[in-house]
Amino acid sequence: MNNTQQRVAMGYIKGVFGIKGWLKIAADTEYTDSLLDYPEWHLSKDGKTLTVTLESGKIAGGELQVKFEGIDDRDQAFALRGYTIEIPREAFEPAEEDEYYWADLVGMTVSNKDGVVLGKVNSLMDTGAHDVLVIDGGHGRKLIPFVSYYIETVDTENRTITADWGLDY
Structure with a gap:
């Protein structure tokens, strides 16, 4: 590299x-x-x-x-x-377990639990309460809170995130 x-x-x-x-x-x-x-x-x-x-x-x-x-x-x-x-x-220091650097999340592909690709992480926002993924894709822009309630898995090796997020949200 x-x-x-x-x-x-x-x-x-x-x-x-x-x-x-x-x-x-x-x-x-x-x-x-x-x-x-x-x-x-x-x-x-x-x-x-x-x-x-x-x-x-x-x-x-x-x-x-x-x-x-x-x-x-x-x-x-x-x-x-x-x-x-x-x-x-x-x-960078290695991230703690279940913690991620924003730079590593940008560009990851985000799919929902039904396997529908929502798009790629364009950026993140800090709302004070928690971070929010900004996702751009074929279904428009989605803003998904980066919290365990909505984020099922983060696979850094395959650069994918699975979210509990419907297309109509």
């Missing part, structure tokens, strides 16, 4: 902080400081990709702030604004 390894967007660089190269990060992770678990980040914007190494990071005022090796002043930091932060999928 080397050069074509799957990278997962985990947030973006929203601005600079101070004059010594610190950056403000908008993290799309469950916990704001989760990105600090990864020493190497891939940054992408407009077809350009950079690899940076985390030198330091902290939460200040509920906001993630980081410093990369070799980015030592405000101008260098400012040039990175708007870059998407990507982490290689294989760098």
Whole structure:
């Protein structure tokens, strides 16, 4: 999987902080400081990709702030604004039993208990109470709560999900 390894967007660089190269990060992770678990980040914007190494990071005022090796002043930091932060999928910790990374669910085929294919997982939404699968397919868009009441099985090997969900829902 080397050069074509799957990278997962985990947030973006929203601005600079101070004059010594610190950056403000908008993290799309469950916990704001989760990105600090990864020493190497891939940054992408407009077809350009950079690899940076985390030198330091902290939460200040509920906001993630980081410093990369070799980015030592405000101008260098400012040039990175708007870059998407990507982490290689294989760098993720293994998921706990019956837990899944959103990135692994996207693209899975969802069928109901009657064997009718509802479509593929396009994305997920966090409603606060629980996650919701956004499924697009021949029967239109379906929103299915990702909870055990509706989700019968998740087969990561065959990339399929079976849901207790009727076509008329």
